[in-house]
Every structure is written in structure tokens, then in C-alpha cells.
Amino acid sequence: MTIDIAPSPAPVRHPMLAQVVATRKLTPRLIRVTLTGSALDTFGYDGPDHLARVFLAPRADVELCLPASAERWWPAVQAMPDEVRPIVRNYTVRRLDGGRREMDIDFVLHAEAGPGSSWAATAAVGDQIGVLSDGAEYAPPADTDWQLLIGDETALPAIAAIVESLPADGHALVLLEVGDATDELDLAAPSGARITWLHRGATRAGHSDIVLRTLRETVFPVGAAYAFVAGESAMVTSVRRHLVGERGVAKQRVYFCGYWRAAAR
Ligand SMILES: Cc1cc2nc3c(=O)[nH]c(=O)nc-3n(C[C@H](O)[C@H](O)[C@H](O)COP(=O)(O)OP(=O)(O)OC[C@H]3O[C@@H](n4cnc5c(N)ncnc54)[C@H](O)[C@@H]3O)c2cc1C
Known part of the structure; x- marks a missing residue:
């Protein structure tokens, strides 16, 4: 054809x-x-x-x-x-x-x-x-020094594409929650992107707090951040609250979206 x-x-x-x-x-x-x-x-x-x-x-x-x-x-x-x-x-x-x-x-x-x-x-x-x-939302401001990309499996397609689109000298911290090591993918990332796969193991999807626990222990680089956070609704909300309330990231520099909602948490 x-x-x-x-x-x-x-x-x-x-x-x-x-x-x-x-x-x-x-x-x-x-x-x-x-x-x-x-x-x-x-x-x-x-x-x-x-x-x-x-x-x-x-x-x-x-x-x-x-x-x-x-x-x-x-x-x-x-x-x-x-x-x-x-x-x-x-x-x-x-x-x-x-x-x-x-x-x-x-x-x-x-x-x-x-x-x-x-x-x-x-x-x-x-x-x-x-x-x-229906359009796209990812929009790091021009003065962004580094990006924080957080998601679960549903956000993996978006975050994989974001990582691929980063400039060769781009800096990013990437936290990806998946079930186990078999869910990990090879991402085409620049050397300045640090990708951390977080395994929730036997815990049901949408019921793990591994993202928030890891984020709390993560030392941020200096400079202006832009965060893209997507995945299960409660996870996304808790991450956004932590970034804005406890890390002082300006609201307008955090894009967050609940991609799905776990039945009961
Ligand atoms: C902007 C945006 C982009 C998205 N991109 C993607 C994408 O590229 N790939 C992708 O797979 N999803 C993506 N999602 C998420 C997807 O829309 C939802 O997971 C959706 O609920 C799946 O529909 P369903 O018919 O399979 O399940 P539903 O009929 O919606 O839900 C049935 C049951 O399954 C549960 N459930 C739904 N999703 C999940 C999940 N991921 N893990 C565990 N339980 C779940 C629900 O809590 C419910 O109990 C995106 C969502 C948004 C808003």
C-alpha cells in the first residue's frame, strides 16, 4: 500500500x-x-x-x-x-x-x-x-533551571516523551512509580536527567506512598524548578501540597493532574 x-x-x-x-x-x-x-x-x-x-x-x-x-x-x-x-x-x-x-x-x-x-x-x-x-499542558517557563517529573505508569508515556524532548544540557529529577522492575523502560534521557524507578511491590496501584516518601528525602538542585506531576489523583495532590507547602515551589511552576482515581485509598 x-x-x-x-x-x-x-x-x-x-x-x-x-x-x-x-x-x-x-x-x-x-x-x-x-x-x-x-x-x-x-x-x-x-x-x-x-x-x-x-x-x-x-x-x-x-x-x-x-x-x-x-x-x-x-x-x-x-x-x-x-x-x-x-x-x-x-x-x-x-x-x-x-x-x-x-x-x-x-x-x-x-x-x-x-x-x-x-x-x-x-x-x-x-x-x-x-x-x-485535545492539546498539551507541559509548559516549563523560560527561566527554568531544572525540572521535576513525577508520575506513575499512566504518566510514563508523557514523562518519557518529556525526557526525550529535554535539551542535551537539560537537568531533571525523574521519579516514576511502577509495580516492579519489569515495568521499567529505557528512557532516552540526557546525562543531566536522574531517573529513579520506585517499586510499590505488592501494594495495589494507587495505594502506595513511595513517591511522597522518596520526594521528602530528595535534595533539590539549586535554581528555579518546574514540576510536572501526573498519575493517581491522591498521589498527585499530596506531591503538589508538599512542593508548594513544604518546599516553597511557586504554585504556577507546578503542573499537576490526576490521571486516574483509585477506588478506595
Ligand atoms: C491527561 C491524561 C492522560 C492520560 N494518559 C494515559 C496514558 O497514556 N496511558 C494510560 O494507560 N493511561 C492514561 N491516562 C489514565 C487513564 O485515562 C485512566 O487510567 C483510565 O481510568 C483508564 O480507563 P479504563 O477504562 O481502563 O478504566 P476505568 O473504567 O476508568 O476504571 C475502572 C477501574 O480501574 C481503576 N483504574 C483506572 N486506571 C487505573 C490504573 N492505571 N491502575 C490501576 N487501576 C486503575 C479505577 O480506579 C476503577 O476502579 C491518562 C489520563 C489523563 C487525564
Whole structure:
């Protein structure tokens, strides 16, 4: 099959259909799904934590139905009949190649198995999915001397892409919470990035305090920090509180986002 590689048109940001072209297990609990779609050259990419709203058919025997436009897409989804209303989840665009009309999304295969995780676990070539481009938030101020990047497996796609985007002389402390050593990935990091993998072991995801405990013991470099904190909601909130309340990091230099919420903590 030949693909017409033309200069990328301006992003249009409408919900678009895509199909699975490949899947690859990166770790036992992280699967990369490669998608292709005729409109992916217009998806747009604002930065390493670029958000894709992902639409899944409610059942395998139901055709995927997408809202017509990005304008008021959520009310449009809610107005659809129960039988066809798509399931919507949030995922990071790990890689976008507009020219090839291809996108990678890395899905965590988590133990509680929601629709997103279950879809990815069984995704096969040709399966359909909907994606809507929704921008990026990572934005270190120009005067940043060093970055603090903190997350769990759900933030690994964003943090891996951030680390890859750091300049060769960039400085970063990276704390990544995962289950165990089999969840670790090789990250393409500059020499000034110190990556620490934190294993929660037998503790359930979302129930460990290993990130906060490690952070409390971490000596910060001098200079202006910028923090990107994402992952389980309570972890993210506690980290942000520590940074602002106990370390004196200015609020506006801390981006934090709960990527998911543990059922009961
Ligand atoms: C901006 C943004 C970017 C994100 N990027 C990614 C990404 O690139 N890759 C990725 O895998 N996730 C990412 N997430 C997180 C993802 O949206 C959630 O984990 C989502 O809940 C998964 O949907 P689900 O259908 O599998 O489970 P849900 O139906 O939402 O939840 C079902 C059950 O599973 C539990 N659960 C949900 N997620 C997890 C988890 N990770 N570990 C353990 N238990 C869990 C819930 O507490 C609930 O009990 C991102 C979220 C945001 C907001």
C-alpha cells in the first residue's frame, strides 16, 4: 500500500476514526497500540503530554459512533442513545507521525480492567477507535533551571516523551512509580536527567506512598524548578501540597493532574 506523504494540513481537531495497525507489549503491563487513520495528518501535536480523547464502541457488536465535531463533543456524546453511546477515556499521544498518518498510544493494563485497559489488552489489527485531539499542558517557563517529573505508569508515556524532548544540557529529577522492575523502560534521557524507578511491590496501584516518601528525602538542585506531576489523583495532590507547602515551589511552576482515581485509598 502506498501512502501519500504530503505536507501536514493545519490541525482541524475533530473526532476522527482510526484503526489498529500493530500492538506491542513494552512491559507485562504496558501495551503500545499503533493506529492509522486517513485524517491523522490533521490531528496536531502541541507537546509531549498531548491528550487524545479516545472513543470506544460500547460493545464489540456495535459500530463505533463519534460526535460530529469537537464543539460541544461531550454533550453530543451524552445525547446519544445508550446502545451506541461510545465510551470515552483519556490517553497521551506517545508518538504522532502526521506524514505517515500514524499514532502510538501506550495503554496501562491495570488490574481493575476498565474498558480502556480491556480494549487495549485484546486490540487486534483492524479494530476501530475514535480519537480527538485535545492539546498539551507541559509548559516549563523560560527561566527554568531544572525540572521535576513525577508520575506513575499512566504518566510514563508523557514523562518519557518529556525526557526525550529535554535539551542535551537539560537537568531533571525523574521519579516514576511502577509495580516492579519489569515495568521499567529505557528512557532516552540526557546525562543531566536522574531517573529513579520506585517499586510499590505488592501494594495495589494507587495505594502506595513511595513517591511522597522518596520526594521528602530528595535534595533539590539549586535554581528555579518546574514540576510536572501526573498519575493517581491522591498521589498527585499530596506531591503538589508538599512542593508548594513544604518546599516553597511557586504554585504556577507546578503542573499537576490526576490521571486516574483509585477506588478506595
Ligand atoms: C491527561 C491524561 C492522560 C492520560 N494518559 C494515559 C496514558 O497514556 N496511558 C494510560 O494507560 N493511561 C492514561 N491516562 C489514565 C487513564 O485515562 C485512566 O487510567 C483510565 O481510568 C483508564 O480507563 P479504563 O477504562 O481502563 O478504566 P476505568 O473504567 O476508568 O476504571 C475502572 C477501574 O480501574 C481503576 N483504574 C483506572 N486506571 C487505573 C490504573 N492505571 N491502575 C490501576 N487501576 C486503575 C479505577 O480506579 C476503577 O476502579 C491518562 C489520563 C489523563 C487525564
